[in-house]
Each structure stands twice: as structure tokens, then as C-alpha cells.
Amino acid sequence: MSSMLELIEELWRLPRHLVSDGYDAALARLAEEVPMTIHEVPSGTKIWTWTVPEKWSCDEAYLETLDGRRLIDLADSPLHVVSYSLPFEGEVSRQELLKHLHSHPHLAQATPFVFKYYQRDWGLCAPKTLIDSLDQESYRVKIAARFEAGTLKIGEVFVPGEVEDCFVLAAHLDHPAQVNDDLSGVVVGLDVMRTVLAGPRPHYGVRFLVFPETQGSIAYLSQHEPLIAQMRGGLFLEMLGNDAPHSLQLSHQAHSPADGALVLALRQREPEAYVGAMRTIIDNDERQFNAPGVRVPMLSLSRVVDPQLPASRFYPYPQYHSDLDNPEIVSQPRLEASRDLVLALLAAFDQTRxxxxxxxxxxxxxxxxxxxxxxxxxxxxxxxxxxxxxxxxxxxxxxxxxxxxxxxxxxxxxxxxxxxxxxxxxxxxxxxxxxxxxxx
Ligand SMILES: [Zn+2]
CATH class of the missing domain: 1.10.10 (Arc Repressor Mutant, subunit A)
Structure with missing residues (x-):
């Protein structure tokens, strides 16, 4: 059995794109740690108003000078190519090239995480300092990207309760070569499930879902509609390794029994933790669970840095969506503190009548x-x-x-x-x- 930090160190560098071999490898590894059902939804499947994307792979991508000096190379980091970039190969003028290069908006030394799932284009990512230093007339670009039919995969760990109703925990496993967003939530959820699996039977079942962000939630919910009425509450787990106190974001209903139980338990354990309304702290998959026609009261637990600062909604911690979101910014004691808090919140919900x-x-x-x-x-x-x-x-x-x-x-x-x-x-x-x- 690997610790949370060991799992992070093993999996973080994988190119975990939305539908990809890197994502599948990470999910398969997690399934060795707990009994997990893996659901597969093929590319092209209609999931409510959305469609499951194709599988995307890229084995080689680079930018070089015409005399062969390599400036950006996918081999150094999976973040150097835009996730779901179109393939491209050829010579481009500096002017044209700059339209396809992406840098981080406030970290000049960092390579950003950029994805273009629907707005099809080719692109590379690099530190702003490198992009600013480009001074040649033309460059050579190669992006050996491939789109093909695949399956979006969702991991589900379920501990049945005394009744059919359940509580849902969720976290997203996609995001190549990043840790806090949201491999941290995945390993915390997994460790919570190890404890729940080993403990006494809960009153309400506990369902832990691991999926790619947004499309994964919609794929699961749209394919399990009869279960939605049984989901009495939920908690999305994200950004739980960085150095900040806990933040709890309420559900759309804000006064559901799940909100009541979790807020009261949090106030008892960590009175300094921040509590805020939906869409005021951090936006993620809880949106799909809270959405019209679904309305599962799903809260979200994170360690967002000072959520009262307006900028923190887009930059919830300084290294967000960059290559600096690596194992150095998370710690095992913080992951354990989050795991223990989630267990306490779950226990409080389990008492709810x-x-x-x-x-x-x-x-x-x-x-x-x-x-x-x-x-x-x-x-x-x-x-x-x-x-x-x-x-x-x-x-x-x-x-x-x-x-x-x-x-x-x-x-x-x-x-x-x-x-x-x-x-x-x-x-x-x-x-x-x-x-x-x-x-x-
Ligand atoms: Zn993200």
C-alpha cells in the first residue's frame, strides 16, 4: 500500500490528458490500491448536451531554430504542448509563431498548462522569458499529435451503507504533470476510502468518483441517472496539498442537510477555516452535480489561498496551472490533515437525519x-x-x-x-x- 505522497511521486509526471493513455495508466495504478470499478464511455458518445472527446496523444513536439537548436521540447515536460493541440509540422515566421506560443500570465519563468478541447488550434507552451528572447525571422515547429477513438474512463469506489442513499466524494485525475490540481484531491479521496472500507458499515453508502474534469462528471451522471436521486450530498476534493488553511464552498442549495452537517463539523474542528457560497471560492466538477436537473448538494473542500481576494478565483494558489505545480508544493502532513477532516465531515453527514x-x-x-x-x-x-x-x-x-x-x-x-x-x-x-x- 503506497502513501498519498508516494502515489503522487509515482503518477504526477504522466501526461494525464482528458482521454489519453497517460490518464488511463494513472487510473489503472489507483485501481491496484482499492477495489475500483472502471466505467468506459467511448469517444463520440452523447452525454446530455456534450459529446465525449477523442483520445489525444502526442509523442513528439518541439520548436527549433532553422539550424537545429532545440528551444522547446516535449521530452522536457508534457506541458510544452497545448493539450488537444492540432498536429503541425513546418517552418513558420516569428510573427505567425507568436500566435501559437503560450506563456503564464504572471509567472515569467513557468510553463503554463493550456488546453484547447473545442477551439481547435496548434500550440506550444513555454516560459515568457524564452518567448521574449526569440529574435530569428523563422523557426521550425513539429507537433506529432494524434486524434483517435478512445474511451473516457471513470473510476468508482463504492462502500454500501445500511440504506440505498449515498454521499459522493469526487476528484479529477486529468491535468498532465501537475500535482495540487488535482492529483492531491484524488489521493486524499483514495486514502479516505481505504479507511471507510476498513471501518464499520456506514448508514449512507459512500461513493468515490475519479474522472477527467467536467466531461467525466457529465459522462458519469448522464449514464447513471437513476442514482442521482440517491445522492443525498457530496464533496468535491481539490487542491489539498498546498500551504493554506481549508476552505469549504457550499452547494447550490446552501442550506441542504449536507451543507448543514459539513459546515457544523468544520466549525467545530477548524474554526479558522473559510466557508463561502458556490462559485465564490473555486469552480470545478461540483458545478455539474449542483446543476439544473441534477441538484446533488455537492460542496467543495480545498486549500485555496485567501478566497476573499478576487484574483484567487482564477489563481487559487501561485503555482496554479503551471509546471511549478509539482510535488515540492505539497506535503504528506497537509494531505493527512485534509484526509482526517474529510473523514470527520463524512462521519457528521452519516449522522444526518x-x-x-x-x-x-x-x-x-x-x-x-x-x-x-x-x-x-x-x-x-x-x-x-x-x-x-x-x-x-x-x-x-x-x-x-x-x-x-x-x-x-x-x-x-x-x-x-x-x-x-x-x-x-x-x-x-x-x-x-x-x-x-x-x-x-
Ligand atoms: Zn485545473
Whole structure:
């Protein structure tokens, strides 16, 4: 069994393009670590409004002077060629060449990660310093890229629960020769699954998905539509190795039981962690799970650098989308801290139940030993009633605690006696008792 950092060191340099041999090799290696089902979706398959791309390979790419001095060479880094570049071979003028060379917007010494999946063009990537030094009239370019039919691959690790409903963990494995985005999320998720597999049976199943970004999520969801209703919550794992505190991004619903359970558990463990709304911290595959027609409340956990800075949405850490996103910027202790946090968030979600009232009207509090004398404890008196007001089959105990800014223990102080007397029961699914909503 390899450690998270050992897996990173073994896999990070692979050319893990969207549909590619490098991606497949990395996924096959992960499947040796845990029992994994690999789903294959062929190129050209319609996946909702999208189409699975072709497999892309490039064995040779370079830029050289006409007298044969090599300036950029794919052999040095898979990032030197634009991912999904068209093939090209020939002599080009400096002016034409500059239209096809890409540098990093703020790291002059770094080679950027550039991909063009739909906007077909050829291109090479290099440090800005190198591009700025080009002074010849023409150069020779070769990009031996190939497009062919392949299969987009999704790895799935599933631990069944006591019920069919499940929680989804996800991370993306594509991005050639990069680590924090998002091989870090992949290895954290894998290590979480090793612990879940070895532990007691959870109440809700736990499903871990590894796929190429965006198209992988859509491919999985579109091919497993009946499962969507069972996905009660989710957490996208990304950028978990760099040196920054945790950030938790809420789901589209923002107040789902998954949001409630995870936010409350995070606040207890790491009060300094940042919590923000969807699309305000970092955008990734959680968008597909939260999207219309899907609406799985999927949150996202990352170590984005100061998400309150507007620039951090596009540069979540300085080495983002460059060849500097390498094993030097991640550490085993940080990966382990993220793994332990994910396990704590999962455990909190596993406790989540809706509180269903089997009474109508305000409870006769003193008759059930729930009366708090407002003269002696006005705050406790108010809190008890505020909690009881919210037990209506649409909220969990964590939701109520968050809504009232009190602890889970304070909520359970009121709920426990009601559970004992059969006035409240627990449910995996919402059971709204408001007659205006239809169900009772
Ligand atoms: Zn990325």
C-alpha cells in the first residue's frame, strides 16, 4: 500500500490528458490500491448536451531554430504542448509563431498548462522569458499529435451503507504533470476510502468518483441517472496539498442537510477555516452535480489561498496551472490533515437525519418536561421554543443548530426527550408536515 505522497511521486509526471493513455495508466495504478470499478464511455458518445472527446496523444513536439537548436521540447515536460493541440509540422515566421506560443500570465519563468478541447488550434507552451528572447525571422515547429477513438474512463469506489442513499466524494485525475490540481484531491479521496472500507458499515453508502474534469462528471451522471436521486450530498476534493488553511464552498442549495452537517463539523474542528457560497471560492466538477436537473448538494473542500481576494478565483494558489505545480508544493502532513477532516465531515453527514414531528401545534412543554422558566433562563426558554418551531420534517438537527447559531448538543437537549416519547422520529428523507406542502 503506497502513501498519498508516494502515489503522487509515482503518477504526477504522466501526461494525464482528458482521454489519453497517460490518464488511463494513472487510473489503472489507483485501481491496484482499492477495489475500483472502471466505467468506459467511448469517444463520440452523447452525454446530455456534450459529446465525449477523442483520445489525444502526442509523442513528439518541439520548436527549433532553422539550424537545429532545440528551444522547446516535449521530452522536457508534457506541458510544452497545448493539450488537444492540432498536429503541425513546418517552418513558420516569428510573427505567425507568436500566435501559437503560450506563456503564464504572471509567472515569467513557468510553463503554463493550456488546453484547447473545442477551439481547435496548434500550440506550444513555454516560459515568457524564452518567448521574449526569440529574435530569428523563422523557426521550425513539429507537433506529432494524434486524434483517435478512445474511451473516457471513470473510476468508482463504492462502500454500501445500511440504506440505498449515498454521499459522493469526487476528484479529477486529468491535468498532465501537475500535482495540487488535482492529483492531491484524488489521493486524499483514495486514502479516505481505504479507511471507510476498513471501518464499520456506514448508514449512507459512500461513493468515490475519479474522472477527467467536467466531461467525466457529465459522462458519469448522464449514464447513471437513476442514482442521482440517491445522492443525498457530496464533496468535491481539490487542491489539498498546498500551504493554506481549508476552505469549504457550499452547494447550490446552501442550506441542504449536507451543507448543514459539513459546515457544523468544520466549525467545530477548524474554526479558522473559510466557508463561502458556490462559485465564490473555486469552480470545478461540483458545478455539474449542483446543476439544473441534477441538484446533488455537492460542496467543495480545498486549500485555496485567501478566497476573499478576487484574483484567487482564477489563481487559487501561485503555482496554479503551471509546471511549478509539482510535488515540492505539497506535503504528506497537509494531505493527512485534509484526509482526517474529510473523514470527520463524512462521519457528521452519516449522522444526518430529518427530524419529523408527530404532533401538531406547539408542544405542551411543561407536560413533557421541556419547560424552561423564562424568569430564570430567558435565553434557554427562547432557544427551546425556537428549536421546537423548526422540527417540521424538513430540517436535520445540524440545520437547526446552524440556523440558530447554537450547538448540536443544545438542539439534542430538546430533541432527545421528544424522540423518547415518540413525538419526533428520524428520517433519511424529508417528510414535510406542513399541510400546504401536500405531504403529512
Ligand atoms: Zn485545473
Amino acid at each position: 430529518y427530524l419529523v414531528n408527530h404532533y401538531k401545534g406547539e408542544i405542551f412543554a411543561s407536560g413533557f418536561g421541556l419547560w424552561v422558566d423564562y424568569r430564570q433562563d430567558p435565553e434557554g426558554h427562547r432557544r427551546h421554543f425556537r428549536i421546537m418551531d423548526r422540527i417540521d420534517g424538513t430540517r436535520s438537527a445540524a440545520d437547526i443548530a446552524l440556523e440558530l447559531d447554537c450547538s448540536l448538543e443544545q438542539v439534542m437537549e430538546v430533541v432527545d426527550p421528544l424522540l423518547e416519547k415518540g413525538l419526533v422520529s428520524l428520517s433519511d428523507r424529508p417528510q414535510p408536515s406542513d399541510p400546504h406542502l401536500g405531504a403529512a
